Amino acid sequence: MHRQKKYRAVTPGVAWVLAGLQIDSPYGLAALKALRPARAKDLASLEQNFVELARVVGFAEQDCEFFARPGSIFKHLRYIGGSLDNLEAGLVIDETELLEIKGFSLLLTDLKHWYDASGLSLSSIDFAEIDAVVKILNPDKTLVASFHLHDAYSERLKEIRAARKLLESAILQCQDSHRREELRRERLEIVHQERDEESSVRAELGHRLRPWVAKLRLNGELAGQLELLLARARIAVEHSCCRPELLPADCRVSLLAENMINPEVAEALLSKGHGFTPVTIELINGTTLLTGANMGGKTVALLTLAMNAELASLGFFVFASRFRMPLFDFICLMAGDAQNQASGLSSFGAEIIRLTELTALVRSGVGLAVCDEFARSTNPSEGRRFVQALGEFLQRSGSYGIIATHYDGIKIAGAACWQVVGLKNRSQHYGGGDQNEVLGRLCANMDYRLKKLAGDYEVPKEALHIATILEVDPEFMAILRGYYPPEDK
Amino acid sequence: MGRSLAECVDNCRCVAIIGMEKNAGKTTVLNYLLGRRLPLIHAITSIGYDGEDTDQVTGTDKPAIYVGCGTLVATASGLLGACDFTRELLRFTDFHTPMGEVVILRALSDGYAQIAGPSTTVQMSALVEMLHRAGAERVYIDGAAARKSTAALSTSDACILATGASFSHNIEETVEQTRHYVELLTLPRFEPGLPAGVPTDNINDCLIFSGDGTLVNSCSALDDQCAELIAARNGESTCVMVRGAFTQRLAQRLLDKCRQLGWLRLVGEDGTRLLISASQKSEMMRRGCNLQVLNRVNLCAVTVNPVSPAGLVFDSGDLCRRLARTISLPVFDVLAGQQMFV
Numbered sequence: 001m002h003r004q005k006k007y008r009a010v011t012p013g014v015a016w017v018l019a020g021l022q023i024d025s026p027y028g029l030a031a032l033k034a035l036r037p038a039r040a041k042d043l044a045s046l047e048q049n050f051v052e053l054a055r056v057v058g059f060a061e062q063d064c065e066f067f068a069r070p071g072s073i074f075k076h077l078r079y080i081g082g083s084l085d086n087l088e089a090g091l092v093i094d095e096t097e098l099l100e101i102k103g104f105s106l107l108l109t110d111l112k113h114w115y116d117a118s119g120l121s122l123s124s125i126d127f128a129e130i131d132a133v134v135k136i137l138n139p140d141k142t143l144v145a146s147f148h149l150h151d152a153y154s155e156r157l158k159e160i161r162a163a164r165k166l167l168e169s170a171i172l173q174c175q176d177s178h179r180r181e182e183l184r185r186e187r188l189e190i191v192h193q194e195r196d197e198e199s200s201v202r203a204e205l206g207h208r209l210r211p212w213v214a215k216l217r218l219n220g221e222l223a224g225q226l227e228l229l230l231a232r233a234r235i236a237v238e239h240s241c242c243r244p245e246l247l248p249a250d251c252r253v254s255l256l257a258e259n260m261i262n263p264e265v266a267e268a269l270l271s272k273g274h275g276f277t278p279v280t281i282e283l284i285n286g287t288t289l290l291t292g293a294n295m296g297g298k299t300v301a302l303l304t305l306a307m308n309a310e311l312a313s314l315g316f317f318v319f320a321s322r323f324r325m326p327l328f329d330f331i332c333l334m335a336g337d338a339q340n341q342a343s344g345l346s347s348f349g350a351e352i353i354r355l356t357e358l359t360a361l362v363r364s365g366v367g368l369a370v371c372d373e374f375a376r377s378t379n380p381s382e383g384r385r386f387v388q389a390l391g392e393f394l395q396r397s398g399s400y401g402i403i404a405t406h407y408d409g410i411k412i413a414g415a416a417c418w419q420v421v422g423l424k425n426r427s428q429h430y431g432g433g434d435q436n437e438v439l440g441r442l443c444a445n446m447d448y449r450l451k452k453l454a455g456d457y458e459v460p461k462e463a464l465h466i467a468t469i470l471e472v473d474p475e476f477m478a479i480l481r482g483y484y485p486p487e488d489k
Numbered sequence: 490m491g492r493s494l495a496e497c498v499d500n501c502r503c504v505a506i507i508g509m510e511k512n513a514g515k516t517t518v519l520n521y522l523l524g525r526r527l528p529l530i531h532a533i534t535s536i537g538y539d540g541e542d543t544d545q546v547t548g549t550d551k552p553a554i555y556v557g558c559g560t561l562v563a564t565a566s567g568l569l570g571a572c573d574f575t576r577e578l579l580r581f582t583d584f585h586t587p588m589g590e591v592v593i594l595r596a597l598s599d600g601y602a603q604i605a606g607p608s609t610t611v612q613m614s615a616l617v618e619m620l621h622r623a624g625a626e627r628v629y630i631d632g633a634a635a636r637k638s639t640a641a642l643s644t645s646d647a648c649i650l651a652t653g654a655s656f657s658h659n660i661e662e663t664v665e666q667t668r669h670y671v672e673l674l675t676l677p678r679f680e681p682g683l684p685a686g687v688p689t690d691n692i693n694d695c696l697i698f699s700g701d702g703t704l705v706n707s708c709s710a711l712d713d714q715c716a717e718l719i720a721a722r723n724g725e726s727t728c729v730m731v732r733g734a735f736t737q738r739l740a741q742r743l744l745d746k747c748r749q750l751g752w753l754r755l756v757g758e759d760g761t762r763l764l765i766s767a768s769q770k771s772e773m774m775r776r777g778c779n780l781q782v783l784n785r786v787n788l789c790a791v792t793v794n795p796v797s798p799a800g801l802v803f804d805s806g807d808l809c810r811r812l813a814r815t816i817s818l819p820v821f822d823v824l825a826g827q828q829m830f831v
Contacts, residue, residue, distance in 0.1 A: 095578055096592060099578040099580075100581070145580070146577050146579045146580070
């Protein structure tokens with residue numbers, strides 16, 4: 001369970017969600033580590049997961065304290081795999097291992113009681129009855145969380161300890177140093193006898209506990225799965241997420257995303273006093289092109305879409321009011337990849353490597369390809385051809401592709417075109433104050449929503465306009481304007 | 490004849506026993522205190538690892554800690570095999586030492602204990618709190634040798650200092666250094682305390698305030714530039730707070746630069762962080778420096794071990810009387826009939 005590599009999120013938004021999950025127990029963390037996106041063939045099991053998640057969300061919406069009790073149990077849960085390994089290997093286990101197993105069994109019994117009483121009755125989670133383990137480790141009538149090798153385990157142990165007690169009080173009372181030394185030697189002898197007998201008791205306890213190892217392991221795994229499920233539900237409730245509608249990968253029906261939110265970006269905006277404009281878009285089977293003004297939020301829109309698709313495939317509810325998607329075999333994000341550049345690749349080299357990966361993925365199944373400003377790093381005349389080729393390639397691939405681009409004149413038969421609505425009021429005066437303030441006013445007047453275009457698109461020429469608003473150096477602007485045709489100036 | 494050592498810590502919930510040096514008799518004092526069959530639930534833990542049969546530094550035989558039935562013990566799981574009392578395991582603590590995680594036990598019989606506890610202040614405070622919650626009415630912390638006892642001192646509400654022949658072969662030197670150390674530990678408290686909102690990073694641990702309490706500079710107390718920054722205030726009322734170590738080097742540079750120190754109030758985090766020599770301390774005070782601490786240690790007694798590991802034996806009565814004359818605290822030799830010298 002510890003050798004498995006952690007899932008590496010495709011989108012930064014998913015990495016943010018996973019990092020913020022409320023998971024405390026080592027079993028929950030193991031379940032999170034084992035998390036992998038569902039593929040097209042896993043449709044039935046992912047649907048089952050959503051049925052269960054919806055059930056938990058329903059319960060949690062009725063009861064604001066719903067997560068409190070299991071949460072406090074998960075906080076105290078320790079990983080006992082090592083102790084169980086020793087038990088299974090037939091080793092004589094020590095007192096700390098027995099305390100560990102007892103603590104685990106008590107907490108799991110608590111968790112089972114809570115779960116049974118909650119009425120959740122999920123088909124994937126059915127804790128094994130382990131009351132007998134608690135009874136073995138708690139021979140007393142009163143249930144205590146501590147552990148000791150109780151006198152009740154062995155008559156001989158009881159006798160040895162009684163004799164030890166007598167000797168120790170005799171030592172305390174003895175005035176004669178010679179006699180006291182003698183008594184001390186006797187005590188040492190009896191301490192050894194006690195140790196030997198304790199060791200037999202531990203061996204016997206191990207023998208009685210061994211048949212329970214599989215059930216204890218199973219309960220640990222189930223606790224982890226339950227914790228992950230509750231963590232998913234907690235996010236869904238906190239952010240009013242919606243259950244995705246899943247379609248078979250080969251349905252060719254469009255992906256429909258209404259009012260998507262990117263919680264990471266929304267939180268950053270909120271801290272500056274701004275709101276996040278929900279994104280709505282529909283992706284056809286084939287290629288969808290997205291254009292829009294600079295600073296119009298194309299990248300955020302793409303990342304938000306990819307994040308939600310990835311979340312759905314990981315069994316999470318999504319940050320949207322409605323989200324219908326085919327269950328993809330892959331989600332591929334081609335966006336500015338700082339990591340490749342850091343590893344010494346040129347930006348174009350990095351893009352070509354990602355392209356090679358994408359073409360291989362497309363041949364392996366139906367997926368979602370999200371490409372932000374593809375071929376931005378080469379010259380525009382060649383870049384345009386690269387984008388045209390990618391669009392055509394995706395159009396016939398059977399996958400779902402979206403390409404955000406600044407290049408004019410891309411024409412792909414059957415492709416859908418979307419555009420950022422853009423600046424609300426082009427003639428408004430934005431000047432005054434420093435550039436950051438102007439930038440802020442500009443953002444406030446940007447309509448980040450996406451609109452579907454009826455025919456082919458035309459790339460909006462907003463760059464000159466925005467540079468003018470931002471009061472870039474006049475000499476530079478004069479040179480720049482010289483290169484625009486008169487009607488664009 | 491006045492109070493006994495046990496009476497000196499009568500109302501304390503957490504008592505740290507620290508030594509001037511190794512073999513200063515900390516364990517003997519602990520055993521004496523644990524051996525008082527008081528109607529109190531005792532608990533014991535240690536800063537790091539102590540309680541081994543042979544002192545790992547000097548190779549001499551050491552007394553083992555002997556706990557009574559009912560005592561709570563916080564020690565590393567790897568040392569359970571070396572503890573010979575019958576026990577109940579109460580809980581894990583999540584504090585890990587090189588000898589395993591610290592667990593809390595309750596002794597169900599008398600017996601010898603090997604104790605290793607956490608060594609950071611944060612963990613020690615949390616552990617003491619756990620012991621209290623587990624029912625301990627008084628917690629003893631077996632502290633380390635003097636300079637390394639910060640964690641014990643900042644957690645406890647009372648402290649016993651063990652000193653003796655192991656510190657120096659010269660009885661006068663032992664008495665003098667003990668007096669110096671007692672003075673550092675019991676320097677008066679800086680009453681206003683740490684001003685709110687001052688930076689508390691570990692690098693810039695020396696904070697320089699003007700007379701009206703404005704932070705004018707901060708730097709690392711280990712940086713040679715530190716003395717310059719302090720000396721630059723020469724003549725203007727200044728309060729310097731050192732949250733890390735105030736070293737002999739820094740003290741000497743300051744003495745070299747300033748003939749008068751009447752303008753300076755020097756506040757250490759606690760006495761253990763002031764690593765200055767006795768002569769530096771008296772010279773600084775002679776020049777008018779006002780030495781204070783943020784946390785004053787409630788030092789309630791000094792104990793002596795007249796025997797050094799090298800075989801040197803001081804006259805116990807003589808050592809106790811000399812100490813009692815120089816410091817205003819009760820002095821005990823717990824092996825010599827627990828008498829008190831004041």
